[in-house]
Amino acid sequence: MTQQPIEAGAVDSTVTRDARLGADGVASGDAPMSREQVLEAYRLMLQSQAIDDLAIKLQRLKRVGLYAPVQGQEAAVVGSALALDPRRDWLVPASREQPAMIRHGLPLVNFFAGYMGRLDSAGIPEGVKLLPRQQAIAAQLPHAAGLAWAMKLRKERAAVMVYCGDGASSEGDFHESLNLAGVMHVPLVVVVINNQYAISTPFHKQTAAQSLASRAIGYGMPGIAVDGNDLFAVYAASDDAVRRALDGGGPTLIECRTYRVGFHNTSDNPNDYREQEEVSAALADDPTTRVERYVLAQGLLSPGAMAQLKVEIRAELDAVQRSVADLPRPEADFIFQNVYDVLPARTEQQRAETVKEDRR
Amino acid sequence: MSRYTVTMPQLGESVTEGTISRWLVSAGDRVAEFDAMVEINTDKVDAEVPAPVTGVLTEILAPEGAVVPVGADIAVMEVESSAGVETGSAVAVEEPVAAMPQGDVPDQRATPEAVAATAPTPASTGLERPTPPAPTASSPRPSLDGDEVVLLTPSRRLIAERMAVSKATIPHAWQVQEVDMSGVAASLAAHRGSVRRQHGASLSFLAYMVAAAAQALRKSPEVNATFADDRIIVHRAINIGIAVGLPEGVVVPVIKHADQLSVAELAVALSDLTTRARARQLVASDVSGGTFTVNNSGALGTLLSYSVIAPGQSAVVTMGSVVDRPVAVDGKAEIRPMMYLSLSLDHRVMDGLQASAFLGACREWLEGVTAMSPVS
Numbered sequence: 001m002t003q004q005p006i007e008a009g010a011v012d013s014t015v016t017r018d019a020r021l022g023a024d025g026v027a028s029g030d031a032p033m034s035r036e037q038v039l040e041a042y043r044l045m046l047q048s049q050a051i052d053d054l055a056i057k058l059q060r061l062k063r064v065g066l067y068a069p070v071q072g073q074e075a076a077v078v079g080s081a082l083a084l085d086p087r088r089d090w091l092v093p094a095s096r097e098q099p100a101m102i103r104h105g106l107p108l109v110n111f112f113a114g115y116m117g118r119l120d121s122a123g124i125p126e127g128v129k130l131l132p133r134q135q136a137i138a139a140q141l142p143h144a145a146g147l148a149w150a151m152k153l154r155k156e157r158a159a160v161m162v163y164c165g166d167g168a169s170s171e172g173d174f175h176e177s178l179n180l181a182g183v184m185h186v187p188l189v190v191v192v193i194n195n196q197y198a199i200s201t202p203f204h205k206q207t208a209a210q211s212l213a214s215r216a217i218g219y220g221m222p223g224i225a226v227d228g229n230d231l232f233a234v235y236a237a238s239d240d241a242v243r244r245a246l247d248g249g250g251p252t253l254i255e256c257r258t259y260r261v262g263f264h265n266t267s268d269n270p271n272d273y274r275e276q277e278e279v280s281a282a283l284a285d286d287p288t289t290r291v292e293r294y295v296l297a298q299g300l301l302s303p304g305a306m307a308q309l310k311v312e313i314r315a316e317l318d319a320v321q322r323s324v325a326d327l328p329r330p331e332a333d334f335i336f337q338n339v340y341d342v343l344p345a346r347t348e349q350q351r352a353e354t355v356k357e358d359r360r
Numbered sequence: 361m362s363r364y365t366v367t368m369p370q371l372g373e374s375v376t377e378g379t380i381s382r383w384l385v386s387a388g389d390r391v392a393e394f395d396a397m398v399e400i401n402t403d404k405v406d407a408e409v410p411a412p413v414t415g416v417l418t419e420i421l422a423p424e425g426a427v428v429p430v431g432a433d434i435a436v437m438e439v440e441s442s443a444g445v446e447t448g449s450a451v452a453v454e455e456p457v458a459a460m461p462q463g464d465v466p467d468q469r470a471t472p473e474a475v476a477a478t479a480p481t482p483a484s485t486g487l488e489r490p491t492p493p494a495p496t497a498s499s500p501r502p503s504l505d506g507d508e509v510v511l512l513t514p515s516r517r518l519i520a521e522r523m524a525v526s527k528a529t530i531p532h533a534w535q536v537q538e539v540d541m542s543g544v545a546a547s548l549a550a551h552r553g554s555v556r557r558q559h560g561a562s563l564s565f566l567a568y569m570v571a572a573a574a575q576a577l578r579k580s581p582e583v584n585a586t587f588a589d590d591r592i593i594v595h596r597a598i599n600i601g602i603a604v605g606l607p608e609g610v611v612v613p614v615i616k617h618a619d620q621l622s623v624a625e626l627a628v629a630l631s632d633l634t635t636r637a638r639a640r641q642l643v644a645s646d647v648s649g650g651t652f653t654v655n656n657s658g659a660l661g662t663l664l665s666y667s668v669i670a671p672g673q674s675a676v677v678t679m680g681s682v683v684d685r686p687v688a689v690d691g692k693a694e695i696r697p698m699m700y701l702s703l704s705l706d707h708r709v710m711d712g713l714q715a716s717a718f719l720g721a722c723r724e725w726l727e728g729v730t731a732m733s734p735v736s
Contacts, residue, residue, distance in 0.1 A: 060408070061412050269406055
């Protein structure tokens, strides 16, 4: 999984910088991130691992409904999200970008409240430029294209970053959104997390194309494929794309090639459709371990401080999930809130019936 | 110290049961909340289920290899009250539950965890893998003047789903035998008063029937079984569910280890469970773990009924009404209290041979009762 600029006339090969963080934790080229940024990324990646671990346990105890772990994709998600300024830019997640949502400003309490059924505590706070997690495949892409178009129409200097998976790239919404983004030349960064599986469909059955980044040619935007397990490569490509978007350079498609180490979600058994050997191979190139090696080698953290950090992260998450468990559960009519300003008569009748049914 | 019952979690959408693959701790072990405790396999996922609380595992109720319905008890823990446990979870398991359609799946609203599971979280919309709607037999009919639309209550919906699943997945077959209840009637008349005085319970045909079924299941263990795709799990425990009709829907409390109880003890258990069912005071453990069901539709005058098998079980026996009928005895017509005894069976698990043997064993046990037979 090396950085592969797409060779085609329409693809701007200048989008890539030579920035790498190899499996041995050794950087090459120009390090694109500051010390502080590397430490922020490392903390987010560790926190993502701890959230996966805790949320899966809570799901097994039925305290969380359904959970899709990030495991294996931490560098792709964190490296891209860190290229955004949360005060300025918008983030539009799919369903597996937990650390990006938290980094962009979603409080941990709201984050866990969503997974634990405390829906009226799970909203995105006013001022956080984040759309809700989208479970429906590719459905977030039209929203993101529209949002980016709105930024352009309003002349706001802001980029919109949207995530989707390899499976989403085969959906109609993907084509319509990227085509519109290209035509309107909007400030959109499309990050395709190619984790090799759309639930159980492997990449070679998803598309006959060698690369998803090559689709950018058809939309008239730059496309770049990066090693999605390389924090520096992902960050450099994303940073370039965000800068271009802010400078009126239009949209970019980034394909992060990675591997979904965990199951698709807690209702999935990947042993049914893939071999353990390929999972083992992916585990041997864990993106967080790369960063950890770099952090230690550069002396950004001592081994003791690193151990302490991991303890602190877990303690914070445990305290948050306990406080969320104590939150009230939503009333039945919560489902009717936050959709209409004024409920239509028919929907109001449904709401009244729901409340009546709930009180029985 | 307080007692905490660990139940089979629902490990995925539409998952109804799990197989205990391996216990990672033994009875007597101390475990911390979230420590891996048991490996469970389901048709969707294989998972390590962590300990729900910190405490000592005192008893394993579901051994390795057991197929356990979602919500059924699998282990008991002792929890130190000072261990920082959310008492809400421990207490909630003991809350009264609403009506259950069948004995082996408690209403999932009984546990706080289940509420999170059923709440419409964005994550659980299931959009990526939609669950197909239950097949409907007919399209909605056009509305007529005076129609009333009755929304499904949660218990009605659960019954509907489980009945549809049973009929859609279990190839039902049906057999009937006729039982001479003279001996049981004589025993009932002889012991009714003493059982009421000594145990405060009313002796009934149903108590004898449960005893007969429990003893017959010992002889025909293949009837006390669960069909699980590629194998049949024969249960050693004989836990008999008793269908109790309530206006909002049938509930099926379970008499655990019914084969180890005398007729009088069964009468006591039946009185307790039916009284609490009618008072809506059953708790989750009362309605879980059933391996077989007895249905007494005869109590309301029905002669024969073709009952639907509870998903996860292999058969249900139904008592018809005990009615005086002329029968041939030693070449002469006599009037005897007769009962039709019918068995709905899962034809994947057993054939007519085993079903007839089971019904025959029930009949022989019931016809072998006399006024002199001990009931205590």
